[in-house]
Amino acid sequence: MTRDDIMTASVLMTDTIFPDTSLEQSVFKENGIDFELSPSHDAATLSELGRDVDALLVVYAQVGADVIDNLNHCKVIVRAGIGYNNVDLEAASRKGIVVANVPDYCQDEVADHTFGIFLALARNICHLNEQVRHGTWNANDGKSAPRLRGKTFGLLGCGAIGQQVAKRAMAFGLNVVGHDPYSSAEALSRQNIHKIDDLNEFLDEVDYLSLHLPLNDQTAHIIDKSALGRMKESALIINTSRGGLIEEDDLYNALIENRIAGAAMDVLEREPPHGAPALSRLDNVIITPHTAFLSQDSVSELRRKASQEVARTLHSGTPAHPVN
Incomplete structure (x- = not known):
């Protein structure tokens, strides 16, 4: 008789930003899985x-x-989100642990925020x-402001969200090009x-x-001084993906x-940044606090899908969205 024959499967939720864990607990209870939320996410406690x-x-x-x-x-190990750079894939693979994510939620929200x-x-x-708020009507x-129709909108990365952004760009008469190996x-x-x-050529x-x-490792600071130097002086950059893709000092100087x-x-x-970042003090910069994925519906979708991915893997041995 093995350990799996005599013990109920269990899951540890390492941390949460949500107001409670009732949704997660409900999914795991339905699947006969014990649930615990860690009181701290430091390495010693999680270990x-x-x-x-x-x-x-x-x-x-x-x-x-x-x-x-x-x-x-x-x-x-299931990451409740699209990105998974906070999980050491190599270490997990060495231990024979599959890592999975939730890539198929919040696509509309991120595309809407990107275009917004x-x-x-x-x-x-x-x-x-801001000018009107301070009494200036000019x-x-x-x-x-440029006329958008006929301009070229470039997608660096053309996955599901990029393709949703493309649909919105085309609705405004923009020509869409993409670079994605x-x-x-x-x-x-x-x-x-x-x-x-x-x-x-794409950046040009x-x-x-x-x-x-x-x-x-391949995409970190892909937009740096060299890349910025190739772009038009009239160009605009939009990033709703990961902050580390841009070398922020190079962007600020440009x-x-x-x-x-x-x-x-x-x-x-x-x-979060330490206080107001230097970029935020520029009139030609807009920064929102990592909210593109949020909506009244997307958070519950994420929590449910992430919990179901855990349950699916424990029951069948195979997640829907493995990343290692």
Whole structure:
């Protein structure tokens, strides 16, 4: 008789940003799985409480090798979100633990937010609103806004969210191009996205650049001084993906030196920042506090799908969305 024959499966939720864990508990109860929320997400606590559990459900906690090496029975680690750079994939793979994420939620929310902050930046909406709030009514401040129709909107990363952004861009008469080594020209063409294989050529061409990439060793600081130097001085950059994709000091310098026209971001390399970031003090920058994924519906969808992914893997041995 094995341990699995005599013990109920168990899951440890490493951390949460949600007001309670009732939704998670409901899913696990339906599936006969014991649930515990860790009182702290430091490595020592997670190592101790995770020693004998069958699964980890992770929100923002760092789950590194120091935690994973102490997981004696864990079969799956599920990241409640799209990104998974807070989980050490190599350490998990060495232990034979599958890591999974939830890539198929909040696509509409992120695409809407992407295009919303892009429009606010392109039309100078936040600056004009601030002027009126301070008693200045000057329509001439709006004359610098470009006409969008006919301009080139570039997607750096053409996955599900990027394709949703493309649909919104096309509705405004923008020509959409994409750079993505993992998507074929034929597949993107079916979405009316013209693929540009060479990254430098892509950066040369775009009027507006929207980032939709995972953060990893290959993509970290993919937008740096060199990349910014290739772009048009009138170009705008939008990032609702991961803050580490942009070298923020290089972006700041490009903005104050008028080598780039503006930036709109929902993510920063350090979250939360220490006080107001330097970029936020520029009139041609919009920053929101990592809220693109949020809506009245998306959070409950995420929590349910992440919990179901844990249950599915413990019962069948195979998650729907493995990443390692």
